[in-house]
Amino acid sequence: MLFWISTIVKVLVAVGFLAQVAAILLWVERKQSAMMQNRIGPNRATIKIGNFEIRAAGLVHSIADGIKMVWKADWEPSGGDHLLYRLAPIIAIVPALCLCAVIPFAPTLYVDHARDLYDPAWATDVATAARSIPMQIANLDVGVLFVFAVAGAGVIGAALAGWSSDNKFSLMGGLRAASQMVSYEVAMGISLVGSMMIFQTVRLDEMVTWQTQHCWGIFVQPVAFVLFVTAAIAETKRVPFDTPEGESELVAGYFTEYAGLKMAMFASGEFVEVCVSSALITTIFLGGWQFPFVQLTGLEFHYLGLNVSWHWAHFIVVLVGFITFSLKCVFLIFMQLQVRWTLPRFRYDQIMRLGWQMLLPAALLNVLVTGTVLLFLNGPTH
Amino acid sequence: MxxxxxxxxxxxxxxxxxxxxxxxxxxxxxxxxxxxxxxxxxxxxxxxxxxxxxxxxxxxxxxxxxxxxxYAERWRGVHRLTHRDDGSPRCVACLCCSTACPAQCIYIKPGEYPEGDKRRGYERYPVEFVIDELRCIFCGFCVEACPCDAIRMDTGMHMTAFDEKSAFVYDKDKLMSMVSQHGTQKSENPRHEPGEAGHPGIDRLRGGH
Structure with a gap:
């Protein structure tokens, strides 16, 4: 019972948040780019209640955009494939939403011991473990592999949209999206092999546990971090990797023929991808929910001759973990938007060259070096 | 080389x-x-x-x-008709501006002052003064052509957007209601009325031609 209730609540919270994230990120992106470019940014949309005006620093623009999207004429190209045309936006956004299922956003909460000090025995105690809430919607054994499988499905949406629109620009955009995402999927997958070798697992919650006990993934796999972040940005199809959209060449690429809420689904799908990829990078490279020097028992600082142990109740540790995870995600989202407004778009051949001739060899080399070092440190395991 | x-x-x-x-x-x-x-x-x-x-x-x-x-002092905005001290237009309806206008956007209907007015015979006045601001190319030739400093483009205003074309046709009252960037409806240049010192006193009827 506890399992079902907690799972439903977690799903509702996660999907509810991610569904709104586009509206918020739209505002963040506009405001952030405005600040970077010495502008004020959008601030004119107003909700008037009598003499009282709400402008909320431009947040009202997101609401205005939403209203506009809903009331747009739902136009469809007459020549295309209508079923695929309607299916494509759904396929584009659903995999991105699914990805958040495997991401652990806080340590497991043991309901019976919420006010006690953490004891490792809880995990093995059957009665206690049965009444625990893992802060992860689906604790899958395949973990990262699920991420790759589902993230790879996202390309189908873009390709279908391009194909079913009956428009050469759309088709070109769809083709570009497909080849780009397939190319970077390879580098992305291989860049994580080194991390899997070090963590000795593909389960994301165990990866975080390893990082809390040893050190963050970015310190043991710095090259993989850079490669993975690059590939993740390429997967979101945003600047500097936005040739599938490429306004100056392809009108709007694969969603040229989409209007209203269908277009909004593609746009919000992109923002959800930004969010989820930030969460993934946090989980694999930035220690997940771990605040520096915080263990499951509380603050443990045993370096530089200091021996600080500040024990917290279990639920506080969980809460701190959740807040830390959120803050790390927010930081990464911020950096991704910053990159989007800093770099110019790559040429298409440059994207392919970067993917196949730079990232892929670098990722393979990273695997080789990681394997060699591990073998040197641990010796043959059998 | x-x-x-x-x-x-x-x-x-x-x-x-x-x-x-x-x-x-x-x-x-x-x-x-x-x-x-x-x-x-x-x-x-x-x-x-x-x-x-x-x-x-x-x-x-x-x-x-x-x-x-x-805007700079010489920036050419929407026109205005300058006032005399008594609030009537400085314009003497000589038609220099409408003649100079390359876009032919100025229409002036000149009128004679009534019998007994001290300006009668010396100068006329515009019964109608209409500028089609949509046709205007803001070249400023009208301002340069004006011998009386009666038309100026120093309002510092853009042509704003209206819903219908007729709103862009500015009549005499509208043009007289405009103020300069500095808020005045007059002109800095002196104006000598007939009878005052400094007025040449020559006119069509009495000047002998």
């Missing part, structure tokens, strides 16, 4: 630049600097006045309808 040849050095990319990664970090540094500068200004309310200090560091937006960049 052999000219001086300046040999330009071909720019060389260092490995750091070629690798792009370092340059990305540098670029992010620049944009982050601007981001924090702008955000700091917005949050603290210390936004520099872009109208007075257009080159100041940070936010440079002018919120247009509320804030306006001052």
């Amino acid at each position: 052999p000219g001086k040849t300046k040999v330009l050095k071909k720019p060389v990319r260092t490995i750091g630049e070629q690798s792009y990664l370092l340059e990305v970090v540098k670029g992010l540094g620049t944009t982050l600097k601007h981001f924090f500068q702008g955000t700091g200004q917005m949050v603290s309310g210390n936004v520099p006045d872009a109208v007075k200090h257009p080159l100041a560091e940070g936010i440079a937006t002018i919120s247009y309808p509320e804030e306006k960049r001052p």
Whole structure:
């Protein structure tokens, strides 16, 4: 019972948040780019209640955009494939939403011991473990592999949209999206092999546990971090990797023929991808929910001759973990938007060259070096 | 004749630049600097006045309808008809402006002052003075042609958008209601009425031609 209730609540919270994230990120992106470019940014949309005006620093623009999207004429190209045309936006956004299922956003909460000090025995105690809430919607054994499988499905949406629109620009955009995402999927997958070798697992919650006990993934796999972040940005199809959209060449690429809420689904799908990829990078490279020097028992600082142990109740540790995870995600989202407004778009051949001739060899080399070092440190395991 | 040849050095990319990664970090540094500068200004309310200090560091937006960049004295905006001291137009309906106008957007219907008016015989007045601001090309020839400093383009106003074409046709009352950038409806140049010292006193009826 506890399992079902907690799972439903977690799903509702996660999907509810991610569904709104586009509206918020739209505002963040506009405001952030405005600040970077010495502008004020959008601030004119107003909700008037009598003499009282709400402008909320431009947040009202997101609401205005939403209203506009809903009331747009739902136009469809007459020549295309209508079923695929309607299916494509759904396929584009659903995999991105699914990805958040495997991401652990806080340590497991043991309901019976919420006010006690953490004891490792809880995990093995059957009665206690049965009444625990893992802060992860689906604790899958395949973990990262699920991420790759589902993230790879996202390309189908873009390709279908391009194909079913009956428009050469759309088709070109769809083709570009497909080849780009397939190319970077390879580098992305291989860049994580080194991390899997070090963590000795593909389960994301165990990866975080390893990082809390040893050190963050970015310190043991710095090259993989850079490669993975690059590939993740390429997967979101945003600047500097936005040739599938490429306004100056392809009108709007694969969603040229989409209007209203269908277009909004593609746009919000992109923002959800930004969010989820930030969460993934946090989980694999930035220690997940771990605040520096915080263990499951509380603050443990045993370096530089200091021996600080500040024990917290279990639920506080969980809460701190959740807040830390959120803050790390927010930081990464911020950096991704910053990159989007800093770099110019790559040429298409440059994207392919970067993917196949730079990232892929670098990722393979990273695997080789990681394997060699591990073998040197641990010796043959059998 | 052999000219001086300046040999330009071909720019060389260092490995750091070629690798792009370092340059990305540098670029992010620049944009982050601007981001924090702008955000700091917005949050603290210390936004520099872009109208007075257009080159100041940070936010440079002018919120247009509320804030306006001052125009140069000679900037040509929407026309106005200058007033005399008694509030009548300085215009003497000589038709110089409508003749000079390359867009032919000015229509003037001249009229004679009534019998007994001291200006009668010396000058006429515009019964109608109409400018089609949509046809106007804002060349300023009318201002230069005017011998009486009666038409000016120093209002500092853009032509604004209206819903219908007829709104762009400015009649005499509308043109007389305009004020200059400095808020005056008159002109700085002196005006001598008939009978005053300084008035030449020559007219069509009494000047002998």
